[in-house]
Amino acid sequence: MVRLDELVARFGGELLGDPAVVVRRVATLEQADEGDLAFLANPRYAGRLRDCKASAVILAPDSCALTDLPRIVTAEPYVYFARVAQFFSPPERPAPGVHETAVVDTAVPDSVSIGAGATVGAGVRLGHNVVIGAGCHIGRGVVIGEGTRLYAGVTVYHDCVIGKRCIVHAGVVIGADGFGFARERDGRWIKIPQTGRVIVGDDVEIGANTTIDRGALDDTVLGNGVKLDNQIQIAHNVRIGEHTAIAGCVGIAGSTTIGARCMIGGQAGIIGHLVIADDVVVSAGTLVTKSIRRAGVYTGNLPVQTHPDWVKNFAHLRHLDDMAARIRALEKRLDKADSV
Numbered sequence: 001m002v003r004l005d006e007l008v009a010r011f012g013g014e015l016l017g018d019p020a021v022v023v024r025r026v027a028t029l030e031q032a033d034e035g036d037l038a039f040l041a042n043p044r045y046a047g048r049l050r051d052c053k054a055s056a057v058i059l060a061p062d063s064c065a066l067t068d069l070p071r072i073v074t075a076e077p078y079v080y081f082a083r084v085a086q087f088f089s090p091p092e093r094p095a096p097g098v099h100e101t102a103v104v105d106t107a108v109p110d111s112v113s114i115g116a117g118a119t120v121g122a123g124v125r126l127g128h129n130v131v132i133g134a135g136c137h138i139g140r141g142v143v144i145g146e147g148t149r150l151y152a153g154v155t156v157y158h159d160c161v162i163g164k165r166c167i168v169h170a171g172v173v174i175g176a177d178g179f180g181f182a183r184e185r186d187g188r189w190i191k192i193p194q195t196g197r198v199i200v201g202d203d204v205e206i207g208a209n210t211t212i213d214r215g216a217l218d219d220t221v222l223g224n225g226v227k228l229d230n231q232i233q234i235a236h237n238v239r240i241g242e243h244t245a246i247a248g249c250v251g252i253a254g255s256t257t258i259g260a261r262c263m264i265g266g267q268a269g270i271i272g273h274l275v276i277a278d279d280v281v282v283s284a285g286t287l288v289t290k291s292i293r294r295a296g297v298y299t300g301n302l303p304v305q306t307h308p309d310w311v312k313n314f315a316h317l318r319h320l321d322d323m324a325a326r327i328r329a330l331e332k333r334l335d336k337a338d339s340v
Contacts, residue, residue: 001022001023001024001035002022002023002024002087003019003020003021003022004017004018004019004020004021004022004023004056004070004072005019005020007023007037007072007084007087008072010087011080011083011084011087012074013058013072013073013074013080014072014073014074015070015071015072015073016064016070016071016072016073017056017068017069017070017071018070021055021056021070022035022055023035023036023037023055023056024036024088025037025088025089026038026039026081026084026085026088027054029045029048029049029052029054029057030048030052032052032053032054033053033054034053034054034055035055036053036054036055037054037055037056037057037058037072037084038052038054038056038057038058039057039058039059039077039078039080039081040057040058040059040060040063040066040077041077041078041081043060043062043063046063046066049063049066049067049069050067052067052069054069055069055070056069056070056071056072057069057070057071057072058071058072058074058077058080058081058084059071059072059073059074059077060073060074060075060076060077061073061075091149093113093129093131093149094113094115094131095113096110096111096112096113096129097113097114098112098113098114099114099115099116099117099118099134101116101117102114102115102116102117102118102119102120102132103118103119103120104118104119104120105120105121105122105124106120106121106122106123106124106125106126108120108124108126108130109126109127109128109129109130111128111129111130112126112128112129112130112131112132113130113131113132114132115131115132115133115134115135115136115152116134116135117134117135118132118133118134118135118136118137118138119136119137119138120132120138121138121139121140121141121142121158122140122141123140123141124138124139124140124141124142124143124144125142125143125144126144127144127145127146127147127148127164128146128147129146129147130144130145130146130147130148130149130150131148131149131150132150133149133150133151133152133153133154133170134152134153135152135153136150136152136153136154136155136156137154137155137156138150138156139155139156139157139158139159139160139175140158140159141158141159142156142157142158142159142160142161142162143160143161143162144156144161144162145162145163145164145165145166145202146164146165147164147165148162148163148164148165148166148167148168149166149167149168150168150172151167151168151169151170151208152170153170153171154168154169154170154171154172154173154174155172155173155174155175155176156174156175157173157174157175157176157198157214158175159175159197160174160175160197160198160199160200160214161197161198161199161200162174162200162204163200163201163202163203163204163224164202164203165202165203166200166202166203166204166205166206167204167205167206168205168206169205169206169207169208169210169230170208170209171208171209172206172207172208172209172210172211172212173210173211173212174198174200174206174211174212175197175198175212175213175214176211176213176214177194177213177214177236178194178213178214178215178216178220178235178236178237178254179213179235179236179254180192180194180216180236180254192216193216194213194214194215194216194236195215195216195217196214196215196216196217196218196219196220196236196237197214197215197219197220198212198213198214198215198219198220198221198222199219199220199221199222200212200222200226201221201222201223201224201225201226201242202224202225203224203225204222204224204225204226204227204228205226205227205228206228207228207229207230207231207232207248208230208231209230209231210228210229210230210231210232210233210234211232211233211234212234213234213235213236213238213254214236215236215237216236216237216254217237218237219237220234220235220236220237220238220239221238221239221240222234222240223239223240223241223242223243223244223260224242224243225242225243226240226241226242226243226244226245226246227243227244227245227246228245228246229246229247229248229249229250229266230248230249231248231249232246232248232249232250232251232252233250233251233252234252235251235252235253235254235255235256235272236254236255237254237255238252238253238254238255238256238257238258239256239257239258240258241257241258241259241260241261241262241278242260242261243260243261244258244259244260244261244262244263244264245262245263245264246263246264247264247265247266247267247268247284248266248267249266249267250264250265250266250267250268250269250270251269251270252270253270253271253272253273254272254273255272255273256270256271256272256273256274256275256276257274257275257276258270258276258280259276259277259278259279259280260278260279261278261279262276262278262279262280262281262282263280263281263282264282265281265282265283265284265285265286266284266285267284267285268282268283268284268285268286268287268288269286269287269288270282270288271287271288271289274288274290274291274292275291275292275293276288276291276292277292277293277294277295278295279295279296280292280294280295280296280297280298281296281297281298282298282299283297283298283299283300283301284301285300285301286298286299286300286301287300287301288300
């Protein structure tokens with residue numbers, strides 16, 4: 001439980017209404033009740049303020065006149081909500097210590113927690129307050145910065161580096177071999193040793209079952225503040241700039257460089273050896289087949305439609321070349337007619 005004036009003292013913003021109002025959690029406009037702090041981030045939902053039962057609300061300056069509830073006014077209500085939510089729901093951290101079933105071949109700080117069945121190889125360096133979840137495998141020579149947490153079942157291959165305050169969710173694999181093969185004339189594949197590493201910056205979050213391949217010769221690199229959703233595939237030698245966010249089921253082929261502050265929508269695909277500039281937004285389901293040199297929003301998918309409409313439209317697409325040739329022929333005939 002915390003007073004509104006205490007929240008404002010901690011997070012900023014302008015308080016309108018009774019500063020002594022006490023709240024215990026954040027909630028949506030629809031679900032909030034007495035003791036809750038609701039938030040209005042999208043003006044489209046302003047009508048829901050009318051029936052909101054929250055004790056107070058977070059909103060933007062242009063919405064502050066829409067309710068008489070005690071309110072915290074801020075330019076970025078959604079960011080403010082996120083910070084308050086973190087305050088009310090801090091992550092639980094297990095007690096320091098090494099579980100009796102863990103196998104640890106290196107010295108670790110007393111503040112580190114290592115869960116049941118985890119294995120930590122020789123030469124590993126763990127920072128203070130690192131958490132290694134149950135069943136994790138940390139290969140030889142790995143470096144993990146202070147305050148980073150690995151949930152259960154994470155595998156980090158040898159010599160990879162993870163920065164400070166990272167969150168790595170269950171089932172993530174960091175540093176597996178990239179898909180590198182040379183083909184013989186008879187069709188056989190010859191494996192190319194993958195001798196690079198994966199370097200993960202500070203404050204990175206990696207979603208469950210995401211895989212990040214080690215570099216073939218150079219390193220695969222994720223910059224500070226990168227956020228990855230679940231089930232993403234990042235191939236060898238990919239570089240991702242600071243504070244880029246990538247949604248679930250995206251596949252990024254080898255040796256592609258993605259700039260800073262980009263946003264990649266779910267199920268997008270990016271082929272290899274491309275360069276994507278800073279501040280690019282790629283819409284969900286888009287296939288990126290060439291480099292993007294300018295900031296902006298890029299979309300390469302069709303809106304959903306009924307199957308009969310799709311069949312009809314695709315039939316038209318198949319004949320575009322013929323249609324273009326006929327139009328050029330008609331234009332030539334019109335030009336001749338005009339010249340007579």
